[in-house]
Amino acid sequence: METAIRQPTWLSRLNALWAPPAVLDFWLSRLNPLWSSTRTLARVVERRPEAEGVTTLVLQPNRLFRGFRAGQHVNVGVEIDGVRYTRSYSASDMPRADGRIRITVKAVEGGKLGAYLQAIPVGSVLSLGQAFGELSVPDGSAPCLMLAAGSGITPMLSLVNAQAAAGFPQPVRLAYWARTRADLVQAAALRALASRHPNFSVHFVLTGEAAEAGDELEGRIDPRHLATLLPGGEQVHVLACGPHGFVERAREVLGGHDLSFQAEAFSPPPRFVDPSDQGRVRVTLLQSGRTLEVARDKSLLEALEEQGVKPRHGCRMGICNTCSCGKTSGATRALADRSVQHEPTQALRLCIHAAQSDLALEL
Amino acid sequence: MSKIKSRALSPEELNRFGEELDALRARTLATLGQSDADYIRRIVAGVRWLGLGGRVMLMAGAILGGTVLPVLLWPLCILGTVLLGLSKILENMELGHNVMHGQYDWMGDPALQGRTYEWDIVGTSDAWRKTHNYSHHTWTNVRGMDDDIGYGLLRIFPEQRWKPFYLFQPLVAVVFALLFEWGVALQDLRIGRWFAGKMTGGALWKMAKPVVRKIRRQVLKDYVLFPLLAGPFFLPVLLGNIVANVIRNIWTYVIIFCGHFTADAEVFPKDSVRNETRGHWYLRQLRGSSNLTGGRLMDLWSGNLSHQIEHHFYPDIPANRYAAMAVEVREICARYGQNYNAGSLSKQFGSVVWRILRHAFPSKPGRARPLMAAN
Numbered sequence: 001m002e003t004a005i006r007q008p009t010w011l012s013r014l015n016a017l018w019a020p021p022a023v024l025d026f027w028l029s030r031l032n033p034l035w036s037s038t039r040t041l042a043r044v045v046e047r048r049p050e051a052e053g054v055t056t057l058v059l060q061p062n063r064l065f066r067g068f069r070a071g072q073h074v075n076v077g078v079e080i081d082g083v084r085y086t087r088s089y090s091a092s093d094m095p096r097a098d099g100r101i102r103i104t105v106k107a108v109e110g111g112k113l114g115a116y117l118q119a120i121p122v123g124s125v126l127s128l129g130q131a132f133g134e135l136s137v138p139d140g141s142a143p144c145l146m147l148a149a150g151s152g153i154t155p156m157l158s159l160v161n162a163q164a165a166a167g168f169p170q171p172v173r174l175a176y177w178a179r180t181r182a183d184l185v186q187a188a189a190l191r192a193l194a195s196r197h198p199n200f201s202v203h204f205v206l207t208g209e210a211a212e213a214g215d216e217l218e219g220r221i222d223p224r225h226l227a228t229l230l231p232g233g234e235q236v237h238v239l240a241c242g243p244h245g246f247v248e249r250a251r252e253v254l255g256g257h258d259l260s261f262q263a264e265a266f267s268p269p270p271r272f273v274d275p276s277d278q279g280r281v282r283v284t285l286l287q288s289g290r291t292l293e294v295a296r297d298k299s300l301l302e303a304l305e306e307q308g309v310k311p312r313h314g315c316r317m318g319i320c321n322t323c324s325c326g327k328t329s330g331a332t333r334a335l336a337d338r339s340v341q342h343e344p345t346q347a348l349r350l351c352i353h354a355a356q357s358d359l360a361l362e363l
Numbered sequence: 364m365s366k367i368k369s370r371a372l373s374p375e376e377l378n379r380f381g382e383e384l385d386a387l388r389a390r391t392l393a394t395l396g397q398s399d400a401d402y403i404r405r406i407v408a409g410v411r412w413l414g415l416g417g418r419v420m421l422m423a424g425a426i427l428g429g430t431v432l433p434v435l436l437w438p439l440c441i442l443g444t445v446l447l448g449l450s451k452i453l454e455n456m457e458l459g460h461n462v463m464h465g466q467y468d469w470m471g472d473p474a475l476q477g478r479t480y481e482w483d484i485v486g487t488s489d490a491w492r493k494t495h496n497y498s499h500h501t502w503t504n505v506r507g508m509d510d511d512i513g514y515g516l517l518r519i520f521p522e523q524r525w526k527p528f529y530l531f532q533p534l535v536a537v538v539f540a541l542l543f544e545w546g547v548a549l550q551d552l553r554i555g556r557w558f559a560g561k562m563t564g565g566a567l568w569k570m571a572k573p574v575v576r577k578i579r580r581q582v583l584k585d586y587v588l589f590p591l592l593a594g595p596f597f598l599p600v601l602l603g604n605i606v607a608n609v610i611r612n613i614w615t616y617v618i619i620f621c622g623h624f625t626a627d628a629e630v631f632p633k634d635s636v637r638n639e640t641r642g643h644w645y646l647r648q649l650r651g652s653s654n655l656t657g658g659r660l661m662d663l664w665s666g667n668l669s670h671q672i673e674h675h676f677y678p679d680i681p682a683n684r685y686a687a688m689a690v691e692v693r694e695i696c697a698r699y700g701q702n703y704n705a706g707s708l709s710k711q712f713g714s715v716v717w718r719i720l721r722h723a724f725p726s727k728p729g730r731a732r733p734l735m736a737a738n
């Protein structure tokens with residue numbers, strides 16, 4: 001299965017001579033777009049609308065995918081107008097016998113992938129990263145309180161389904177914030193589970209509509225909600241997932257009630273960055289494990305050299321590509337036209353870009 | 364030397380010249396998208412299918428020709444060799460050379476990343492990225508800095524000091540063409556420095572290791588493994604592979620020599636690049652480069668080095684854009700009174716051959732022509 005991490009044997013070396021991975025993958029992809037000797041790929045086998053601007057996709061990964069646990073996320077890559085974009089999505093169901101993975105995607109206004117995936121044709125092939133993330137229901141008998149807001153519901157769905165399959169060995173209480181009822185994902189399925197399992201309860205908390213049903217509450221997360229969710233004031237394991245602000249607020253509100261607190265913030269990276277070129281930002285060099293502060297008003301190459309780092313380089317004017325390195329997060333500014341690049345890239349030319357926000361570089 | 368075809372520009376003109384070319388660059392970058400991605404993937408497919416076709420024909424010719432249908436031996440083997448040669452040409456030029464410049468890095472496709480792409484030739488991509496992408500492109504035709512001027516073997520410009528060795532250069536040039544990929548492989552090692560005692564054997568070996576590994580790979584693949592597949596009929600396959608590599612060598616040599624060694628191409632002294640401005644850099648690229656006419660077919664099979672001028676202005680812009688950019692570049696050059704050096708393959712290569720013959724013998728440079736007018 002895991003050809004990618006197997007030690008090269010003389011046989012695989014011989015194979016690489018006949019057909020290096022690039023050549024082999026070309027022919028494999030002609031036979032079946034999902035086949036590859038090096039890349040984890042997945043085919044969209046099902047697409048269905050879930051709620052207002054929310055779509056669920058079922059993905060069939062190829063054999064290089066090593067599977068996932070409930071509560072984990074995967075990076076999904078899609079090519080739009082020739083450019084590949086990658087975003088993280090949580091599995092929205094527990095692992096299945098057929099190896100497929102379900103994700104549930106919300107369209108974010110002005111966003112790239114969220115909107116694109118709403119209408120992606122069934123049969124399309126995406127690139128898929130290996131699963132990551134530590135969110136899980138702690139073992140033991142203590143109750144678990146799950147707090148989800150917006151698309152933060154997705155890993156909770158996966159965890160709840162896994163608990164349901166095990167017959168809810170410990171109490172699980174889910175509170176799910178959304179603006180309106182139309183925004184709710186899988187509300188009927190959650191209600192059905194709650195009516196069948198005494199160990200599971202669900203509350204829907206609406207911020208843009210009045211509560212009507214008995215399991216509905218209203219308003220942004222605050223201590224009042226706790227009285228309903230934890231009537232006995234008992235100690236619980238907390239799992240919180242949603243936009244950055246929601247997770248922070250949940251932490252404050254729950255202080256003292258939590259046996260443990262696991263959180264995952266889903267906000268896309270902040271797009272606003274100081275438009276001036278003053279000041280300094282933090283740059284993390286992933287390969288050497290260093291973190292340093294660099295100036296924003298000059299090329300990254302110069303700024304790094306000032307700090308004693310010597311990135312490889314040639315022309316220092318953007319033509320030879322010698323200085324290019326991967327950027328996994330953060331925004332840069334092209335010195336020529338001041339345009340700002342937010343997307344991660346495998347090839348950032350350090351000599352013609354300045355740091356705009358904090359960065360992580362593959363150096 | 365040829366008559367003066369370009370006028371010297373004032374510093375202000377030079378600035379505006381640079382700005383106009385930068386603006387064209389920005390306009391083009393803003394429109395990169397699906398069609399460019401589709402283009403380079405079509406090229407990848409072309410390389411693979413031609414390669415497969417070539418190898419299958421060679422194998423079929425060798426085996427069928429050696430057993431039941433001797434009449435097929437020559438036609439199939441020749442066809443197979445030509446297809447394989449074309450596959451290698453396309454891979455080296457339109458795919459490898461352009462991808463290694465980082466022209467398609469913006470796509471984020473791991474198979475088309477400039478820093479990691481490895482091409483089908485005995486030279487390593489890493490050495491190429493250094494000698495070509497950096498030294499040659501930054502210091503184009505600057506004596507002592509661009510190792511591509513005559514590749515340390517040939518005297519192409521009268522500005523290079525004459526030595527008796529150059530009397531043999533017409534012969535050397537032919538051998539160099541046949542073995543061009545080996546020249547490229549060894550270029551960065553500077554074996555001459557070791558001969559001259561300026562480099563220790565240990566240092567040479569350290570540099571040579573990856574080169575030796577790559578050479579071993581290529582030799583095993585083309586000259587051992589694939590011929591062995593044909594069993595007792597290995598000989599035609601072996602010969603086909605050798606000839607395909609030589610065809611590619613000659614063609615790439617011709618195209619590359621036409622890029623910078625034609626009659627109107629100029630070389631520059633080292634001090635001309637001190638504190639070089641953007642406009643000055645563009646102008647030096649223009650004066651040191653020459654294009655080939657010949658339309659879409661020439662563009663494809665030369666890896667768009669038929670647009671050597673545009674390639675040197677914009678080495679990181681996808682080469683499939685050069686033809687469209689050339690229209691504007693030509694117009695800008697005309698407005699600034701600059702010669703846009705373009706000609707047919709026979710005319711340009713003819714002038715290269717003339718240079719090789721002429722400068723085998725002692726020759727004196729003409730008066731240096733300044734790029735920039737004095738204030």
Ligand SMILES: Cc1cc2nc3c(=O)[nH]c(=O)nc-3n(C[C@H](O)[C@H](O)[C@H](O)COP(=O)(O)OP(=O)(O)OC[C@H]3O[C@@H](n4cnc5c(N)ncnc54)[C@H](O)[C@@H]3O)c2cc1C
Nearest residue numbers: 087088089090105106109110111112113114151154268271
């Ligand atoms: C671990 C993890 C799990 C996740 N799980 C899920 C999930 O299960 N379901 C889900 O729907 N999402 C999930 N997300 C969020 C998801 O990864 C994406 O962030 C989300 O889909 C938005 O991506 P996008 O491409 O649509 O938007 P982007 O293109 O990233 O845009 C994001 C925001 O930035 C704004 N913006 C874009 N470009 C600019 C610009 N140039 N200048 C200023 N503003 C700009 C947009 O208007 C938008 O509001 C998860 C995130 C993480 C980190």
Ligand code: FES
Nearest residue numbers: 314315316321351
């Ligand atoms: S150093 Fe040449 S592109 Fe940056």
